[in-house]
Amino acid sequence: MPSRIELxxxxxxxxxxxxxxxxxxxxxxxxxxxxxxxxxxxxxxxxIERPIEIPGNKKEIIVRFMSGEDIVCLxxxxxxxxxxxxxxxxxRIEDELLGYEVEQMANQSNDTE
Numbered sequence: 678m679p680s681r682i683e684l685x686x687x688x689x690x691x692x693x694x695x696x697x698x699x700x701x702x703x704x705x706x707x708x709x710x711x712x713x714x715x716x717x718x719x720x721x722x723x724x725i726e727r728p729i730e731i732p733g734n735k736k737e738i739i740v741r742f743m744s745g746e747d748i749v750c751l752x753x754x755x756x757x758x759x760x761x762x763x764x765x766x767x768x769r770i771e772d773e774l775l776g777y778e779v780e781q782m783a784n785q786s787n788d789t790e
Contacts, residue, residue, distance in 0.1 A: 680722045680764050684740060685715040685751035715751045722764050730754040 690712045720742075729739040729747075731754075738754050741747050750757075 680768050681719040682722050682725070682761060682764055684718050684720055684748070686718050687713050687715055687737065687749040687751065690714045722761065722768065725761065728754060728757050728761065 720740075724742050724744070726741045726743050729741055731737055731739060731749075735753060736751060737749055738752050738757055739747050740750050740757075
């Protein structure tokens with residue numbers, strides 16, 4: 678059964694009060710550094726290729742997906758790896774149990790014939 682993991686994805690906050698400099702053909706003022714926030718998202722564990730540690734950054738990691746897309750997430754690398762491993766292990770156990778149940782049902786079906 679597919680599983681999901683909750684991530685806090687980093688995204689750039691757009692200031693609606695700020696003029697749309699690009700549409701005016703003007704580059705954005707240099708003194709304005711982008712502001713970021715975090716939004717919750719749930720992703721399929723099967724889509725994650727791997728987490729990547731950001732050297733010197735203890736509060737954020739990069740999550741690389743099988744598609745090649747990367748997102749920056751609010752998470753400690755070690756804690757995220759442990760959580761991901763636990764979910765993957767649970768998925769493996771569930772797959773084994775399902776396989777065993779199917780095998781048992783097939784054996785029962787063969788015994789009644």
